[in-house]
Amino acid sequence: MNSVLRGIACCLALAAIFAFGCKSTGRTATPNTLLPPIVDSAWLASTLGRPDLKIIDVRSSAQTGYNRGHIPGALGLNIENLRGNIGGIPSMLLPAPMLAEHFSLMGIHPSDTIVLVYGERPMDATLVAMALERLGHTNHTILDGGFAQWKQEGRPIDTKLPSVKPSHYRAAAHADCFTVDANALNDALQSGAIILDVRPKDYFTGKKSDEARGGHIPGAINRVFSDDLASTASISRFKDTADLEAAYRAIIPDKNAPVYVHCRTGHSASQTYFVLHRLLGYRNVKWYDASWTEWAARPELPVTKD
Numbered sequence: 001m002n003s004v005l006r007g008i009a010c011c012l013a014l015a016a017i018f019a020f021g022c023k024s025t026g027r028t029a030t031p032n033t034l035l036p037p038i039v040d041s042a043w044l045a046s047t048l049g050r051p052d053l054k055i056i057d058v059r060s061s062a063q064t065g066y067n068r069g070h071i072p073g074a075l076g077l078n079i080e081n082l083r084g085n086i087g088g089i090p091s092m093l094l095p096a097p098m099l100a101e102h103f104s105l106m107g108i109h110p111s112d113t114i115v116l117v118y119g120e121r122p123m124d125a126t127l128v129a130m131a132l133e134r135l136g137h138t139n140h141t142i143l144d145g146g147f148a149q150w151k152q153e154g155r156p157i158d159t160k161l162p163s164v165k166p167s168h169y170r171a172a173a174h175a176d177c178f179t180v181d182a183n184a185l186n187d188a189l190q191s192g193a194i195i196l197d198v199r200p201k202d203y204f205t206g207k208k209s210d211e212a213r214g215g216h217i218p219g220a221i222n223r224v225f226s227d228d229l230a231s232t233a234s235i236s237r238f239k240d241t242a243d244l245e246a247a248y249r250a251i252i253p254d255k256n257a258p259v260y261v262h263c264r265t266g267h268s269a270s271q272t273y274f275v276l277h278r279l280l281g282y283r284n285v286k287w288y289d290a291s292w293t294e295w296a297a298r299p300e301l302p303v304t305k306d
Helices: 001-017 041-047 062-068 096-105 121-133 146-152 182-190 201-203 243-251 266-280 291-295
Strands: 053-057 085-086 090-093 113-117 140-143 194-197 230-233 237-239 261-262 287-288
Touching: 041 113, 041 146, 041 287, 090 121, 090 291, 096 121, 113 121, 113 146, 121 140, 121 237, 121 266, 140 146, 146 237, 182 194, 182 261, 182 287, 243 266, 261 266, 261 291, 266 287
Parallel strands: 053 113, 113 140, 194 261, 261 287
Antiparallel strands: 085 090, 230 237
16 A cells, blocks of 8 residues: 555544544553563674664753664654644544554554653553553563663664664554543542542642643542652652552552543553552553643533632
8 A cells, every 4th residue: 555545544443533442341452472571781782783672862861862872773753743632622542544554654563563762761662661561562671771771881872873674554443441531530430430630739729720621530549650759869760569569559449440540631640550550460441642631621520629
């Protein structure tokens, strides 16, 4: 199929935005991969050059940092290229057909092993992980400590642009069983589901607000996304799994319980989704991508302040 026809097909598919067609029982799919959710620099160094390995550099410094030096063979990606205005809501993760087109241009295949490399913010990697999950591409992992750890260890750095042959990436059918809209979240609220608001505390309480209304969803629990990180001046990484397990067990004892995560734009909530689903094995986690940007702007939806 030539690029014009593929573009037309993509546009037609957009008519069904958010009708993801998930036919599961509602539970988040269990990751079908032998990869651990996080790998260290030694593992990646030993794997460099493997034909099916794709390294994606998602540093927030974007092209500048990438051009100055990156892991050999890594592809540079600005994460904002994976988001857009959907139905009037800004900063939404793009639908699967558009994501598939983008990864096709990067030469990625569904069978590839993908390693995501962040800069200062692990949530940049987890947002790309959400895009991969939407495509059904579960064979992905995140480099522990990101590029800063790799550089600190004195591992090889290159400035060459990788040679890329475009692929014809096809998204897996019905892969997105985890994205929910405001109506689904409101229904969950009425049924007593656990809602995690991962914004900073002042925004949760309504003391600060950058949105149409300040405050939070009634009954929501505030667990700030940054509480899951152990950061130094130069390196940010996830806390030990045992520490995360204990912290979330106190909030959500049952790993089968329905949990809905949100933030302001879906970005930092992608990190909490990753922690719960990939690191800790919670089985029924949902992601409200539109998050507080939409909820606060819809006056019929309930908001409270503490």
